[in-house]
Amino acid sequence: MKQPDSIILMMADDDPDDREFVREAFEECGFRGDFRFVEDGADLIASLTASRSKEANLLPDMILLDLNMPRVGGYEALEFIKSDALLRKIPVVVLTTSESEDDIERTYEMGGNSFITKPAGFEGLVSMAENLTRYWLETVRLPGQN
Amino acid sequence: MAPGRARTYYEKGGTGRGARGRMGTTKSDEPARRDEADQEDRFRLIVESAPYGILVADSEGSIVMVNRRAEELFGYTREEFAGLGVEDLVPENRRSEHRDMRSGFAAHPELRQMGAGRDLYAVRRDGSEFPVEIGLTPLPEKDRMLFLASVVDITARKKVDEELRQYARELERSNSELESFASVASHDLQEPLRKIRTMGERLETRSGEHLDERGRDYLLRMIRASENMHQLIVDLLAFSRVTTRGEPFRLVDLNRPFGDVLTLLDVAIEESGAVVTARDLPAIEADEVQMRQLFQNLIGNAIKFRRDGVALSISIEGNVRAAGEGEICEVRVRDNGIGFEPCYGERIFQIFQRLHGKGKFEGTGIGLAICKKIVERHGGTIRAEGALGEGAEFIIELPKRAMAPDSRIA
Numbered sequence: 001m002k003q004p005d006s007i008i009l010m011m012a013d014d015d016p017d018d019r020e021f022v023r024e025a026f027e028e029c030g031f032r033g034d035f036r037f038v039e040d041g042a043d044l045i046a047s048l049t050a051s052r053s054k055e056a057n058l059l060p061d062m063i064l065l066d067l068n069m070p071r072v073g074g075y076e077a078l079e080f081i082k083s084d085a086l087l088r089k090i091p092v093v094v095l096t097t098s099e100s101e102d103d104i105e106r107t108y109e110m111g112g113n114s115f116i117t118k119p120a121g122f123e124g125l126v127s128m129a130e131n132l133t134r135y136w137l138e139t140v141r142l143p144g145q146n
Numbered sequence: 147m148a149p150g151r152a153r154t155y156y157e158k159g160g161t162g163r164g165a166r167g168r169m170g171t172t173k174s175d176e177p178a179r180r181d182e183a184d185q186e187d188r189f190r191l192i193v194e195s196a197p198y199g200i201l202v203a204d205s206e207g208s209i210v211m212v213n214r215r216a217e218e219l220f221g222y223t224r225e226e227f228a229g230l231g232v233e234d235l236v237p238e239n240r241r242s243e244h245r246d247m248r249s250g251f252a253a254h255p256e257l258r259q260m261g262a263g264r265d266l267y268a269v270r271r272d273g274s275e276f277p278v279e280i281g282l283t284p285l286p287e288k289d290r291m292l293f294l295a296s297v298v299d300i301t302a303r304k305k306v307d308e309e310l311r312q313y314a315r316e317l318e319r320s321n322s323e324l325e326s327f328a329s330v331a332s333h334d335l336q337e338p339l340r341k342i343r344t345m346g347e348r349l350e351t352r353s354g355e356h357l358d359e360r361g362r363d364y365l366l367r368m369i370r371a372s373e374n375m376h377q378l379i380v381d382l383l384a385f386s387r388v389t390t391r392g393e394p395f396r397l398v399d400l401n402r403p404f405g406d407v408l409t410l411l412d413v414a415i416e417e418s419g420a421v422v423t424a425r426d427l428p429a430i431e432a433d434e435v436q437m438r439q440l441f442q443n444l445i446g447n448a449i450k451f452r453r454d455g456v457a458l459s460i461s462i463e464g465n466v467r468a469a470g471e472g473e474i475c476e477v478r479v480r481d482n483g484i485g486f487e488p489c490y491g492e493r494i495f496q497i498f499q500r501l502h503g504k505g506k507f508e509g510t511g512i513g514l515a516i517c518k519k520i521v522e523r524h525g526g527t528i529r530a531e532g533a534l535g536e537g538a539e540f541i542i543e544l545p546k547r548a549m550a551p552d553s554r555i556a
Contacts (some may be wrong), residue, residue, distance in 0.1 A: 005373065017341050017344075017345075021344055021348075024348070047426070078218070097333055097336065097337055097340070098333065099332075099333075100329070118340065120340045120343050120353070120376055121340075121343045121344055121347055121372075122343075122344045125344070145391040
């Protein structure tokens with residue numbers, strides 16, 4: 001496992017408020033790594049492509065992905081990630097305002113690892129951040145970590 | 147015009163038989179012949195007064211007899227019919243097909259409906275077409291085979307059918323508009339609301355101590371108001387989904403959704419000390435999820451509006467009775483809570499209607515409106531009886547066998 005301060009989180013969301021809330025929520029539950037942001041799917045793909053060509057170490061350990069974004073939406077980004085042999089190992093957590101059954105189903109069908117409807121209230125965000133950290137960053141084993 | 151006399155029949159080739167009127171037969175004056183003539187007159191009268199067109203053709207397709215309604219329908223007189231074959235009454239693009247089918251029918255004559263399962267059209271004298279339904283009957287005579295076609299003009303029925311279909315389409319569209327409105331509203335309205343809540347909480351945690359008591363109070367009330375609005379939107383969405391997201395009806399033993407609700411509400415039931423009993427709940431055709439919602443709202447309501455100092459008891463009683471061709475299932479949900487003034491019996495089912503100040507009881511005033519919508523989707527009724535301080539009773543009547551749910555009005 002990586003050292004806590006070398007963990008990279010990547011969040012793709014066009015809503016600056018949400019980006020701030022989520023970062024604060026992760027900090028609140030003790031996250032000490034690198035929190036990066038992009039504003040849409042196009043920037044996410046560009047950023048992943050750039051990191052991937054340098055070294056695997058620069059790739060994020062988890063991606064928080066909004067669905068509804070300008071230019072390139074969440075689904076397109078998800079498709080790009082899950083069709084790349086290296087990128088597909090990164091857990092992708094869809095974090096959206098949607099509660100739609102269709103979105104939930106489509107996310108998992110496309111290989112998304114979790115679907116979370118953005119919690120209302122800061123406490124909900126903190127407990128989400130805690131759960132995500134504990135599960136995806138501290139509990140599960142993912143390929144290529146040894 | 148006196149029907150059925152001298153020119154009831156037109157008969158090709160004019161054997162005289164068809165044109166024979168009363169005048170020709172009464173002279174002989176034999177009682178048997180008169181009976182026969184009377185009988186024939188009666189028969190003519192029946193044929194003439196039939197509300198549908200009657201055409202008799204021979205096996206060549208030549209028309210040998212028509213009634214008055216056929217004249218009206220097709221716009222030909224009897225004399226004009228004389229020179230026509232049945233194919234002249236068929237739209238041009240169907241004539242050869244009709245001829246083939248007629249030969250087939252002549253080879254295997256039997257009583258039947260023409261063109262079952264597809265639209266049939268006939269042509270008037272002026273070339274206009276109209277939709278018809280045609281019944282065919284073979285009429286064997288001594289030396290030949292005749293065929294009787296009874297022709298019903300279904301223009302009016304088709305118009306009604308089309309109107310119904312149009313109505314159903316509009317209904318479907320308005321339902322899906324409602325659904326998309328509700329889902330957009332719930333999504334886009336929740337968005338800013340979520341931020342108000344989150345920032346309010348952040349403000350309270352981070353700067354709460356710098357605010358005076360009044361400031362903190364404002365903040366808390368602001369957060370609470372945004373939580374209420376969140377609940378309103380969620381409930382509004384649930385209300386709109388009664389019709390748009392309903393499941394098809396299946397046979398449901400009502401004891402099952404009732405049992406589910408006891409489990410769902412077990413904390414509230416235990417805390418309130420309520421005794422909840424159910425008796426004689428039948429099985430009916432219904433949407434099980436919605437039956438659960440119905441019980442949950444009604445039992446939840448009874449718990450919420452309990453009377454202080456009185457042991458709460460909630461009883462649910464089923465009863466099935468015959469009504470017309472079917473059966474009606476009546477479910478009574480009775481409690482001994484605070485009740486309500488009878489004049490509000492109707493109003494409580496309206497959306498967002500509340501009888502009590504918001505400080506006293508929580509809720510958005512949508513639960514009973516959802517109940518009403520569920521019951522109506524099932525083709526039933528719900529009403530409330532009660533008196534202030536004497537408990538309330540909700541009486542639901544549902545058909546035991548449901549009609550198709552999704553043709554219903556939203």
